[in-house]
Amino acid sequence: MVMWVFGYGSLIWKVGFNYDVRLVGFIKGYRRVFYQGSTDHRGTPENPGRTVTLEPADGEICHLEVREKQYDQKAYIDFFTDPTATTPVVTGVMVYIASADKKQNQNYLGPASIEDIAKQIVNAEGPSGPNRDYLFQLEKALLEFGCKDEHVINLANEVRRILSESEQLSN
Template identity: 45%
Template sequence: MLIDTTAVNQSRRPFDDNGDIWLFGYGSLIWKADFPFLERKSAYIEGFERRFWQGSHDHRGTPQAPGRVATLIPVEGAVCHGMAYRISEETLAPLDHREKNGYLREVTPLHFADGGQVQGLVYMATEENPAFLGPAPLETMARHIHEAVGPSGPNRDYLLNLAQALRELDVEDAHIFALQAELERL
């Protein structure tokens, strides 16, 4: 089910009007940075794992046949690696539109690979949103991803691009790599 969170996200103003904002990307925002940014750094957040449990009705699937895309699931002690972007506030509007299908902006501590830390934003889709698909057996998810196609292209490209980007960052992600192996088996 398509849900548009754009207005909700635009009403959330977690930072003062001080200019730059740091945004954490853990899915397509790692490999598809088609937005203006001032700086980009390898980063991670704590307490979350990346999972292909969110439905995509608008990019990697359709309302009738949603794809599966990444979201974050709270897991104590977990670390999720990705990419942080320093952006201007004006960049949030197009990102809010891009991430509109159930994702909400949340504030999180970002840890940079070089040792720094800042408060940043992350788009997260929780199980409370209507597009949340939740867990499924690996083979079921891989078949779903293999078959789904949306306006942004085949769902499998999303998974394969994410796996490649994580390897380029030298990041281990058992869920993503197991899902990729299952997809390639198909």
């Protein structure tokens, strides 16, 4: 049986399972956003962290069961490696998505300003470590693939600014 999984968050740098082939590419019609709460890995129920999910977004592209348990939807999508291609390299690639439906997904945090999301990320830590490490690892991995995700970059820069400010105040 062949199964393809699209990783757009921590699966990019921390797979956690054996695989035969890894392709770098993207999906169309979605964008990566830090709207999903993490109360089991990068935060706690009292102080949730934020992790990425996908949201439909016309014209956008997004580059790359235990750890995904807080995501309430599974979708099967087309995967591309060439931005000009009209035919996908792989069809039926599985992806986990956190919906905005608070009845189905109690950890959905939703949109907020970059400043508010950054403050939450700076202050959150869970069993898998500080939430900021998740953000910085994602930023680094995406840049290594040549992917400049503006949401991730802007958020990482804001977190660095807050951390730098905090460090200056403590000196």
